[in-house]
Amino acid sequence: MRSPANPSRMTPAPGFRTVALIIASAMFMEQLDGTILATALPSMAESFDVSPLHMSVALTSYMLSLAVFIPASGAIADRYGSRNVFRAAIAIFTLGSILCGLSGNLPLLVLSRLLQGMGGAMMVPVGRLVLLRSVPKSELVSAMSWLLVPALIGPVVGPPLGGFIVTWVSWRWIFYINVPIGIAGMWLATKYVPDVRIAERQRFDRVGFVLSGISLSCLVFGLELASRGDTSGLGSVGLIVGGLIVGAVYVWHSKRVANPILDLSLMRFPTFRLSVIAGSLTRITAGSVPFLLPLMMQLGFGFSAAHSGVVTFVSALGAMLMKATAAPVLRMWGFRATLVWNGVLSMVCVALCAAFRPDWPLWTIYTVLLLSGFFQSLQFSAYNTVAYADVPSERFSSATSFYTTFQQLMLSLGICVAAAALHVSVTWNGHAHAQLPDFSVAFLVVTFVSLIAAPVCLLLPKNAGAEMSGHRAR
Known part of the structure; x- marks a missing residue:
């Protein structure tokens, strides 16, 4: 069906939670793939006979593809319909997963990851666009929670599942498990996802x-x-x-x-501009941690892939626990205070990862990772919602493409910054391979970059996004 010319008059569809869960299933597949891959990098490096540090290209190539194709996602969804584009995206992602599993060397894996990224570039932003056009701003925080909670199951299941697969089967199965999920996602999208598109086609x-x-x-x-x-x-x-x-x-x-294709005039909206800038700084850390933590546990602690997966999954568990508290926290404190102080807390927790050593009791490591996941998840829920506070609903399509492009670019930059910090530390200290002090340096570098976001968030008005959060500044 075609949406009205003015999307702002749309009311929530009776089954918008069902749609949110279907979209979240696609996000689950993407998040599962990413977290499993991070755990499997050392084993894949051994299989391809390359340095584990060089395997960062397997992560950045995917994010590169996202950054290139996400800008077109909104225009393509408007032209061909969100259901058709969403379903095709799942199919491309699934095909890319099969080719990744069949890759015999690192260059072939990178090419397959690029194809995967083409599918991922459409899945998440198009799914988010459907919700933005179907839900009023007053219910957007709850709608985003419905969207994000199931998707967070991927990071929870990913590390331990990846460790089990790498230890007992083969790293190739981390890609093959996407096939049944992808087939189910295409069927559910055909049956339940509305074919939202604008009535007037715009020139691409x-x-x-x-x-x-x-x-x-x-x-x-x-x-x-x-x-x-x-x-x-x-x-x-x-x-x-x-x-x-x-x-x-x-x-x-x-x-x-x-x-x-990327509408720079959107930066004139204060909440959108500040969310892009501060969120980009924070996502440098978010992109680096899934790369650094499994490598640190395996290369620095000597853990197996399965053991490191069990340890690192705790941060994703903290992210899931946060979702029930997002709405009341934002209602009580508002977006500005939450983003400033919660941002500082989340970065302190990440900085503590630099002090991890094998003689630490496991419960202390679990506590730090649980709190880190909790605070970071709250931070990104707030960023992802307040960005659209001032944006007119008829511009949601271009805003979603623009915002998601920078989101993925910064995640990719985070991996590059972390890998660069590791390389510099290894070279400076004359180590043959990355050791624990080198990982400590990398964690502190990415933490420092993201701490700059706190003063940026102070520029938000006290009542920013009040219509979404329900907070009223005194």
């Missing part, structure tokens, strides 16, 4: 899509090469500079078209 910004894709891909791979430190510095610098130049050309182009 092909030039902007090419420019943004070239710019983002050059930036991500330039940073990836720089973080590994095993290639000529001239190559990585050239890619980064080229990406910035093409990005500047895109900015010039975006001001001269009616519907740019």
Whole structure:
């Protein structure tokens, strides 16, 4: 069905919770894949006969594909319908998973991960767009909780399941398990997901899509090469500079078209702008922790993949426990106070990971990771919701594409920053391989970057997003 020309007049569909759970199932598949892969990186590195630090390209290649194709997600969903695009995205992601499992070397795995990313680039933003257009702002916090809670099962199940698969079966099955989930997701999307699209088709910004894709891909791979430190510095610098130049050309182009693929004018809305800036800084840490923690447990502590998975899953469990408290916390304190103080608490917990040592009692490590997952999950729930507080509903499509692009780019940057910090520390200390002090340095570096977000959040008005949270500033 076609949505009305004015999406702001839409009322919540009776089955919007059902739709949210179906969309969350796709997010579950994506999150499960990512967390399992992080746990399996050392075993995959051994299989491909490469350094474990070089396996970061398996994570960044996927995020690169997300960054390139997410900008087009809103326009494609408007043109072809959210149900068709969502279903096709699941199919592409599932096919990419099969090819990842069949990969015999790292380059083939990277190509397969790029295909996976094409599917993932449409699944999450299109699903979020359906909810944004179906739920009034006053119910958006609850709707996002319905969307995010099932998706968080992926990070909870991922590490221990990945450890079990790598230890007792083969790392290839971390990709094959996506196949039945993908088939079920396509069937459920066909039956329940509404075919939401705008009545008036807008011209697709092909030039902007090419420019943004070239710019983002050059930036991500330039940073990836720089973080590994095993290639000529001239190559990585050239890619980064080229990406910035093409990005500047895109900015010039975006001001001269009616519907740019990434609408920079959205940054005029204060809550959207501040959520993008502060959220980007915070996501550098969020992207680095799933990369650093399993490697630290396996290379630094000497844990097996299964053992490290059992330890690291606790942070995702903390994220799940938080979801029941998001609405009352935001109602009591509002978005600004929550983002400032909760952001500091979450970064303190991440910084404590730098002090982890094998002689620590396991219950203390579990406590730190549980609190870290709790506070970080609250932080991102607040960011993801307040971003749309001032955005008119007719611009949700472009806002979702823009916001999700930067979200994924910063997650990718987090992996690059963490890998770079590890490499510099290993080289500086003359270590043959990454050791515990090197991981400590990496954790402190990414924590420092994200702490900068706290003063940015102070710029939010006291009543920011009051319609969503129900908070009234005194």
